[in-house]
Amino acid sequence: MTVPSDSDPTSASGDISENIVWHENTVTRASRQSNLGQRGCVVWFTGLSGCGKSTIANELDRLLIARGAASTLLDGDNVRHGLCAPPAVLQGEHGQAFAERFGLGFSPTDREENIRRIGAVASLMAGAGLVTLAAFVSPYQRDRDRVRRMVEQDGQAGDFLEVFVDTPLEVCQQRDPKGLYKKALAGEIAHFTGISDPYEAPERPEIHLQFREGMTPLDAAEEIGQVMQERGIFGDSPATG
Ligand SMILES: Nc1ncnc2c1ncn2[C@@H]1O[C@H](COP(=O)(O)OS(=O)(=O)O)[C@@H](OP(=O)(O)O)[C@H]1O
Ligand SMILES: Nc1ncnc2c1ncn2[C@@H]1O[C@H](COP(=O)(O)OP(=O)(O)O)[C@@H](O)[C@H]1O
Secondary structure, three states: OOOOOOOOHHHHHOOHHHHOOOOOOOOOHHHHHHHHOOOOEEEEEEOOOOOOHHHHHHHHHHHHHHOOOOEEEEEHHHHOOOOOOOHHHHHHHHOHHHHHHHOOOOOHHHHHHHHHHHHHHHHHHHHOOOEEEEEOOOOOHHHHHHHHHHHHHHOOOOOEEEEEEEOOHHHHHHHOOOOHHHHHHOOOOOOOEOOOEOOOOOOOOOEEEEOOOOOOHHHHHHHHHHHHHHOOOOOOOOOOO
């Protein structure tokens, strides 16, 4: 825990929230959604490494764009190159102390902060009216529930759709496209989800993609698109203020 220094503006004022005042935007979420003809939302893919999160999310993204929707995609590996970069990436530019303080690995606390940051960004994107796809292992229910609360407080109930990509560990290990399971099983990667770190399966996901042999990414994406249609995401839903 870093004790604020005298030069830290918060040390004099005590509670930082006293000096940070929420500013209501002039342009409302409702007008952004009306312009886009859709409801901003977050479609949150969770599951083991190799379960198919990125593939299905990209397929859904393609379907959404094809139907004229405005969507965007946040992916674990990619976001960990920038917003949630590890210490090794930050050190060169920012120095060791900064890198150790703000860089993220895979400890429970680092994963918590990773998902908290992404949840805040995803909520802002949904607030702009975008269908925001997010594909992260996000192994802890508490972290996923926190994003759900954040998104639905900013918007409305139903704006967060949890998609459990329920592919068995054995299948993920057989796929192992990045060779990470092989490394993890050889002890070369610590805290690897499903091998040496826990994964808490969603208790009540909006969409449960149960693994079936022959089920294609397109099948999964179309199933999600259908649920989104039924939930009024594409323009026949009441806009929020
Ligand atoms: N220790 C460990 N555990 C799990 N995954 C690991 C680990 N180290 C690296 N990777 C690679 O990082 C991707 C997971 O990053 P996420 O940001 O989605 O993880 S988390 O949500 O913070 O748990 C994940 O990407 P996907 O395979 O696309 O899921 C892995 O390839
Ligand atoms: N429905 C599917 N059927 C067969 N292979 C799949 C399916 N979905 C994904 N894959 C393959 O599994 C591997 C891991 O998929 P990926 O989307 O990278 O998973 P994740 O993002 O969860 O790590 C990739 O090689 C991908 O082509």
